[in-house]
Amino acid sequence: MTVEAKLGQVANYVDERTGAAAFLKKSLKKVFPDHWSFLLGEVALYSFVILLLSGTFLTFWFDPSMREVVYEGDYQPLEGVKMSAAYASALHISFEVRGGLLMRQIHHWAALIFMAAIVAHLLRVFFTGAFRKPREGNWIIGIGLLTLGIVEGFLGYSLPDDLLSGTGIRIAEAIIQAIPVVGSYLSYFAFGGVFPGELFIPRIYIVHVLLLPGAFLALITVHLMLVWYQKHTQYPGPGRTEKNVVGYPLMPMYMAKAGGFFFIVFGVTAFLGAVASINPIWLYGPYNPGQISAGSQPDWYMGWLDGLVRMAPPIETYFFGYTISWNILIPGLIIPGILFTGMALYPFIESWITGDKREHHLLDRPRNAPNRTALGAMSLTFMLVTLINGGNDLIATHFDLSINQIMWGTRIGVLVLPPLAFIITKRLCLSLQRADRELVLHGRETGRLLRMPSGEFVEVHEPISPEKAFILTSHEQLPALDLPAVDARGVKRAGALKNKLRARLSKANAEAVPKVSADDLKQIENH
Amino acid sequence: MSNQLEPIKDPGLPEHVYRKSDTDPKAADRAERQVAAMFGISALGTVLLVVSYVFIPDDIFIFIPIMGNQNAHQLGLGLGMAISLFFIGLGAIHWAKTLMPDHEVVMQRHEFRSPEEDRKDFVDTVKEGAANSGLGRRSLIKRSLGAALGLSAISPILLLRDLGPLPGPEQKMTNWKSGTYLVTDPGDRRIKASDLEVGSVAQVMPEFANPKDRHLDDIAKDALLLIRLRPSEFNLEPDRLAMTHEGIIAFSKICSHMGCAVALYEQTTKHLLCPCHQSTFDVTRAAKVIFGPAARPLPQLDITVDSEGYLVARKPFSEPVGPSFWGREK
Numbered sequence: 001m002t003v004e005a006k007l008g009q010v011a012n013y014v015d016e017r018t019g020a021a022a023f024l025k026k027s028l029k030k031v032f033p034d035h036w037s038f039l040l041g042e043v044a045l046y047s048f049v050i051l052l053l054s055g056t057f058l059t060f061w062f063d064p065s066m067r068e069v070v071y072e073g074d075y076q077p078l079e080g081v082k083m084s085a086a087y088a089s090a091l092h093i094s095f096e097v098r099g100g101l102l103m104r105q106i107h108h109w110a111a112l113i114f115m116a117a118i119v120a121h122l123l124r125v126f127f128t129g130a131f132r133k134p135r136e137g138n139w140i141i142g143i144g145l146l147t148l149g150i151v152e153g154f155l156g157y158s159l160p161d162d163l164l165s166g167t168g169i170r171i172a173e174a175i176i177q178a179i180p181v182v183g184s185y186l187s188y189f190a191f192g193g194v195f196p197g198e199l200f201i202p203r204i205y206i207v208h209v210l211l212l213p214g215a216f217l218a219l220i221t222v223h224l225m226l227v228w229y230q231k232h233t234q235y236p237g238p239g240r241t242e243k244n245v246v247g248y249p250l251m252p253m254y255m256a257k258a259g260g261f262f263f264i265v266f267g268v269t270a271f272l273g274a275v276a277s278i279n280p281i282w283l284y285g286p287y288n289p290g291q292i293s294a295g296s297q298p299d300w301y302m303g304w305l306d307g308l309v310r311m312a313p314p315i316e317t318y319f320f321g322y323t324i325s326w327n328i329l330i331p332g333l334i335i336p337g338i339l340f341t342g343m344a345l346y347p348f349i350e351s352w353i354t355g356d357k358r359e360h361h362l363l364d365r366p367r368n369a370p371n372r373t374a375l376g377a378m379s380l381t382f383m384l385v386t387l388i389n390g391g392n393d394l395i396a397t398h399f400d401l402s403i404n405q406i407m408w409g410t411r412i413g414v415l416v417l418p419p420l421a422f423i424i425t426k427r428l429c430l431s432l433q434r435a436d437r438e439l440v441l442h443g444r445e446t447g448r449l450l451r452m453p454s455g456e457f458v459e460v461h462e463p464i465s466p467e468k469a470f471i472l473t474s475h476e477q478l479p480a481l482d483l484p485a486v487d488a489r490g491v492k493r494a495g496a497l498k499n500k501l502r503a504r505l506s507k508a509n510a511e512a513v514p515k516v517s518a519d520d521l522k523q524i525e526n527h
Numbered sequence: 528m529s530n531q532l533e534p535i536k537d538p539g540l541p542e543h544v545y546r547k548s549d550t551d552p553k554a555a556d557r558a559e560r561q562v563a564a565m566f567g568i569s570a571l572g573t574v575l576l577v578v579s580y581v582f583i584p585d586d587i588f589i590f591i592p593i594m595g596n597q598n599a600h601q602l603g604l605g606l607g608m609a610i611s612l613f614f615i616g617l618g619a620i621h622w623a624k625t626l627m628p629d630h631e632v633v634m635q636r637h638e639f640r641s642p643e644e645d646r647k648d649f650v651d652t653v654k655e656g657a658a659n660s661g662l663g664r665r666s667l668i669k670r671s672l673g674a675a676l677g678l679s680a681i682s683p684i685l686l687l688r689d690l691g692p693l694p695g696p697e698q699k700m701t702n703w704k705s706g707t708y709l710v711t712d713p714g715d716r717r718i719k720a721s722d723l724e725v726g727s728v729a730q731v732m733p734e735f736a737n738p739k740d741r742h743l744d745d746i747a748k749d750a751l752l753l754i755r756l757r758p759s760e761f762n763l764e765p766d767r768l769a770m771t772h773e774g775i776i777a778f779s780k781i782c783s784h785m786g787c788a789v790a791l792y793e794q795t796t797k798h799l800l801c802p803c804h805q806s807t808f809d810v811t812r813a814a815k816v817i818f819g820p821a822a823r824p825l826p827q828l829d830i831t832v833d834s835e836g837y838l839v840a841r842k843p844f845s846e847p848v849g850p851s852f853w854g855r856e857k
Contacts, residue, residue, distance in 0.1 A: 029632075029634075030634070031632050031633070031634040068742075098580060098585065098600070098604070099580070099601075099604050101598075101601055102601055102604050102605045102608070105605075134639050167787055167788075167803065170747075170785065170786045170787060171785045171786070171787065171803060173786065173850075174784070174785035174786050174849075174850035175785075177850055177851070177852040177853075178850070178851065178852070179853075180853055181853055182853075183852050183853050184694040184698065184852045184853060184854060185693065185694060187694075187852075188691040188692060188693065188694050188698075189687065189688075189690040189691040190690070190691070191691060192690060192691040192692075193691050193692055193744075194697060194698065194744050194747070194748075195744070195747050195786070196743050196744065196747060197691075197744065199691075230639070231634075231636055238537055238538045238539055238540060238541060239537065239538075239539045239540030239541070239633070241537075242636070243635060243636050244633050244634060244635050244636060245633070245634045245636060246540065246631055246632070246633050246634075247631065247632065248629065248631065248632065249632055252623070252627050253623055253627050253628070253629065256619050256620065256622055256623035256627060257619070257620055257623045257624075259616075259619055260615070260616040260617070260618070260619025260620035260622075260623065261616060261620065262616065263612045263613065263615040263616030263617075263619065264612075264613055264616035264617065264620070265616075266612045266613075266616075267608075267609050267610070267611075267612035267613025267614070267615075267616060268609070268613065270605060270608040270609035270612055270613075271605070271606070271609035271613070273605055273609075274601070274602055274604070274605020274606050274608070274609055275594060275597075275602070275605065275606075287743070288743065288746060289743055289746050289747035289750065289781070289786075289788065290712070290730060290732075290746045290747075290750035290780060290788050291788055291790065292787055292788040292790045292802055292803070293802070294790075294791065294802045295802065296787070296802050296803055306804075309785070309804055309820060310804045310805060310819070310820060311820070312820045313820070314806075314816055314819065314820050314821055314822040315822060316822035316823065316851055318856060321854070321856040321857045322853055322854060322856070322857070323851045323852065323853060323854075323855045323856055324853075325822065325850070325851040327784070327820045327821070327822050328784075328785065328820075328850075328851075331820075359638060359639065359640075361636060392805065393802065393805065403805050404818060407805065407818070407819070440535070466535075466536070466538040467538050467541060469535050470535055470536070470537055470538055473534060473535045474534070474535075474537070516535065517532035517533055517534060517535065518532070518533040518534060518535050518536065519532050519533055520532075521535070
């Protein structure tokens with residue numbers, strides 16, 4: 001029997017037991033648009049699967065216990081040293097379990113790639129406006145996944161209980177303690193008493209391997225079901241509209257491509273695990289609160305937070321004997337809280353400014369949404385400056401700078417550079433729009449010079465293709481909202497301040513270089 | 528404005544371009560052989576993995592340019608796995624790109640908004656359901672239900688109460704008492720002032736009857752730094768100077784910012800630096816914060832010597848050590 005006939009039988013078998021023929025037929029023919037940037041979310045998904053597989057492997061040997069043991073393993077330098085069972089079992093996995101170190105390194109690399117893919121995917125979605133109606137809910141789920149990912153990653157690298165990760169836990173404890181009124185209580189509950197106690201590693205272990213992965217599975221499932229149901233967005237282009245999806249069907253093209261891509265991501269992660277050492281815990285030694293290693297760095301996705309904490313001014317206030325540590329609260333909780341809430345609410349803020357409540361399935365070219373693009377560049381700049389300060393000690397030693405210079409540079413930079421990035425990016429976007437307009441109106445510069453009979457030299461311009469001209473002009477240019485302070489009868493509107501703010505934002509948002517219309521082209525032809 | 532002008536026309540989907548493997552059966556056969564070759568390389572990767580697992584002992588190191596000395600066992604396993612996975616993926620994608628039909632398909636979207644009639648029916652149903660429940664009219668039910676739901680949240684919170692004890696006085700105390708001997712760490716030997724040279728620094732612990740009773744919880748509070756300077760190098764208030772002994776000054780090693788070990792001492796500037804967030808403390812001025820995010824100096828321990836010349840604590844710390852917390856000054 002041929003493969004086709006066999007698969008046909010399977011299809012029959014499934015339908016006779018589920019009656020899902022109509023649904024499955026439609027699903028197998030479902031069209032997915034093709035673009036490299038749509039693979040970023042896939043990388044995150046596949047890394048998650050790799051994390052589940054490699055993580056399960058590690059649980060077979062890892063002992064999440066803070067019980068004190070004396071090391072008697074293959075790694076000579078730590079022979080006879082007192083350490084926690086967690087650290088000893090992490091060493092056992094690294095040195096005695098065959099393939100154990102490889103799996104540990106694959107797990108850690110996959111976590112770094114997972115977070116990087118989430119961030120890259122988020123930037124793609126943000127800069128192309130894919131979060132707009134009807135996808136606001138999925139955007140919020142994505143922000144939830146990002147937040148959980150940071151927590152999960154932190155818990156994960158805290159588990160081996162080496163000197164570096166224990167220091168990270170100590171810092172987390174200080175952040176918990178800094179919460180006004182209830183901080184000490186929360187810290188005592190989390191650690192089962194004073195720091196470090198013997199309960200924290202077993203507790204975060206179950207959160208790391210059960211609670212959060214469960215939450216991830218649930219959120220990722222909803223995330224993907226929404227993508228499936230709402231259909232994927234697509235980039236503008238000839239033949240592509242708000243009313244259709246152009247691409248390849250799930251079976252066989254997309255199955256082969258996406259399935260193959262999973263193996264490629266896994267293969268690359270395994271390659272990194274094989275050749276690139278990561279988190280060599282045996283070099284750090286077991287955790288001891290009286291010791292530390294210089295150049296203590298968190299994983300990259302926590303670096304911005306660490307950088308913020310480092311640059312905070314040394315302010316504490318005391319009243320009636322109570323202490324508020326602003327130097328910890330502001331960088332550790334307040335600023336991240338504002339950033340993540342702002343990110344989650346952004347789709348609603350933008351639609352409030354534009355007044356646009358319609359569905360959008362065609363993506364924006366970033367230049368055609370200058371304000372959004374500038375806001376994204378501003379946020380990225382903020383993150384980059386804080387991330388640089390998170391590595392200030394390493395930068396200082398590598399580039400012969402003093403830490404004080406970098407600290408002051410980033411303290412000032414974090415206030416000055418983001419607004420500057422906003423202004424520059426917005427101007428760049430408008431310039432690119434102007435360049436698009438020129439291109440459509442006058443065509444492409446060929447570099448060929450022509451001498452006119454009069455002796456004048458001109459450069460020959462070649463008209464661009466109708467497809468290209470369409471892509472460059474198919475975006476919408478919405479006018480600013482008309483929000484006068486007084487209504488038609490001359491009465492002042494309620495919420496005047498809010499109204500004024502909205503009008504100003506809307507005006508700034510509508511700033512654009514007019515795109516070329518068919519009429520403009522006709523006029524040029526007539527000349 | 529420009530929206531009212533006529534936009535440039537959509538030229539429609541570009542014409543399909545056929546691949547070589549679509550038109551030339553030889554090219555298609557070649558593509559098939561390429562895909563099979565990739566799957567074959569993947570199989571070789573698995574062979575490499577098995578061979579490394581079984582035959583390469585885990586104590587052989589080989590030198591590889593750029594990467595340096597690598598464990599051969601580990602490298603063989605990893606590369607074998609990477610090759611076997613990567614080439615399955617590459618083969619599948621090459622197969623899709625060369626041999627599977629690549630005609631772009633157009634599928635129509637439907638607006639998510641339902642027809643007006645359905646929407647009205649739906650909204651009416653919701654309203655009717657809400658009305659039938661009487662939630663709007665019977666405010667007693669609404670309020671008591673809200674209160675009951677709110678109160679029920681107490682049970683999970685209460686049940687988590689036993690996660691840990693309530694913060695007690697131990698939060699503010701260390702094992703440093705009046706007369707506690709300073710001992711070396713490691714080694715647990717008592718120290719004389721003469722053991723410490725001028726300009727040097729040492730980590731010490733409070734003496735325990737049985738050093739085995741010292742746990743991480745104790746170290747997290749007790750870790751102490753001794754630094755010896757020439758007495759003339761100090762720039763201290765008289766009461767702080769009285770807490771030193773022959774130029775030896777003692778500070779808590781636990782950072783007043785976030786609790787890291789303040790382990791870096793710079794001899795020339797006499798600064799202590801915390802490697803976590805670079806808070807910098809001036810030893811000559813009682814660990815005053817001169818840079819970084821810490822808001823308080825490191826607590827200073829009052830030390831002296833006993834009749835035999837061994838260093839002891841004269842008094843406990845006068846303030847809690849480590850990071851700040853809400854009730855710290857109470």
